[in-house]
Amino acid sequence: MAKTKRLMSKTVRAVKRGRETTQGFLAGHQHFRSNFFQERTFLKRLAVEGQTPKALYIGCSDSRVVPEYLTHAGVGDLFVVRNIANHVPKRRAKDLSVGAAIEYAVTVLKVKDIIVCGHYGCGGVKAAIDGLDALTKQVELKTWLKDLVDSVDKAKASGLTGDALFRRAVEEHVLDALDDLISFSCVREVLDAGTVHVHGWVYDLHSTQLMVFDADTDAWVDALKLQK
Ligand SMILES: [Zn+2]
Numbered sequence: 001m002a003k004t005k006r007l008m009s010k011t012v013r014a015v016k017r018g019r020e021t022t023q024g025f026l027a028g029h030q031h032f033r034s035n036f037f038q039e040r041t042f043l044k045r046l047a048v049e050g051q052t053p054k055a056l057y058i059g060c061s062d063s064r065v066v067p068e069y070l071t072h073a074g075v076g077d078l079f080v081v082r083n084i085a086n087h088v089p090k091r092r093a094k095d096l097s098v099g100a101a102i103e104y105a106v107t108v109l110k111v112k113d114i115i116v117c118g119h120y121g122c123g124g125v126k127a128a129i130d131g132l133d134a135l136t137k138q139v140e141l142k143t144w145l146k147d148l149v150d151s152v153d154k155a156k157a158s159g160l161t162g163d164a165l166f167r168r169a170v171e172e173h174v175l176d177a178l179d180d181l182i183s184f185s186c187v188r189e190v191l192d193a194g195t196v197h198v199h200g201w202v203y204d205l206h207s208t209q210l211m212v213f214d215a216d217t218d219a220w221v222d223a224l225k226l227q228k
Contacts, residue, residue, distance in 0.1 A: 039075075046076045053079040055113040056105035058098070058177065060086045065119045065203050070210060079105045084144060085124025086116055088177040091184050094143075099184060106186045106196065114181060117201040118174040125170050128152045151176045171220060174200045175213065 007015070036043075057067045057078045067078055081101045088102075089095040105111045118125070127135065128148035135142040151173035160168050178200050181187045190196035200213035202220065210223040 043075065051076050051079070051109065053077055053105075053109055053111055055079070055115055056081070056102065056109075056111045057115045057117065058082075058086055058088060058101075059115075059117040060084065060119055060122055060124065062119060062122065064205055065117070067117065070203060070208075079109055079111060084141065085122055085128075085148060085173065086118050086177060087124070087144065087147060087173075088116065088180040089147065090180050093147075102181065102184050103186050106184075106190055111196065113197050113199060114187070115199045115201055116174050116177040116181070117203060118170045118177075119203040119205060120167050120170055121205050122170050122173075124148065125152070125173055126166065129166060129169055147176075148173055171200075171202055171211075171213075174202055178213075 054077055058081045059065055059067055061082045061084055067073065067080055067082075071078070079101070081098055083098065088098055091099055093099075102114075105114070124145055125148060127141075128145050129152050132142050132145055132149070135145075148169075152169045154172045154176075155165055155169035158165075158168055178198050181198060182191065187196070187198075191198070201223075202211045202213075203209075204211065211220040212223050212226055213219075214221045214226075
């Protein structure tokens with residue numbers, strides 16, 4: 001086995017210490033390898049032919065909001081970007097990660113749909129409501145969440161308070177993220193051509209409802225009611 005030469009010694013120690021803590025995940029992987037043999041042909045075809053996902057999904061990193069789980073999507077269906085509070089930094093913002101994924105999904109993978117999915121109870125949105133000055137020890141997080149303040153201010157303008165304000169801020173932030181998608185020229189082009197559609201979703205952790213923004217009525221509608 002090749003000896004690792006590039007890691008710093010501190011990193012090597014951290015990797016060694018981490019062997020025990022991931023045993024559960026590795027056991028899970030063993031289960032995956034031994035139980036998913038019936039899907040091997042499909043997985044091999046994906047590996048050989050490459051991916052052709054149907055949609056770009058931009059969602060929160062929250063461990064409870066798993067896109068494949070709540071949409072029953074399969075391997076290869078979704079090109080996924082997850083970050084804190086499903087944020088889409090505008091083009092030319094300091095962050096390049098989301099923009100690079102958007103460009104790749106739209107211009108190379110040629111996805112047909114772009115979904116931004118938030119969730120009620122989002123910790124990132126809550127932090128923006130409570131005030132980012134409280135994040136004295138999380139400077140990266142504080143900077144990341146600054147863009148959410150606009151969404152929160154829009155929600156506050158509605159006069160709502162408490163949980164209703166929290167829910168409205170989550171919804172406003174998803175809609176702002178949809179607008180921010182359009183700051184990317186590649187997205188503007190496919191929207192003008194009518195080849196890609198954008199979708200705003202909010203997932204409810206308690207009820208497991210998925211709410212979908214309906215631009216016709218300017219309202220959030222239970223996904224089950226939109227099914228044909
Ligand atoms: Zn979240």
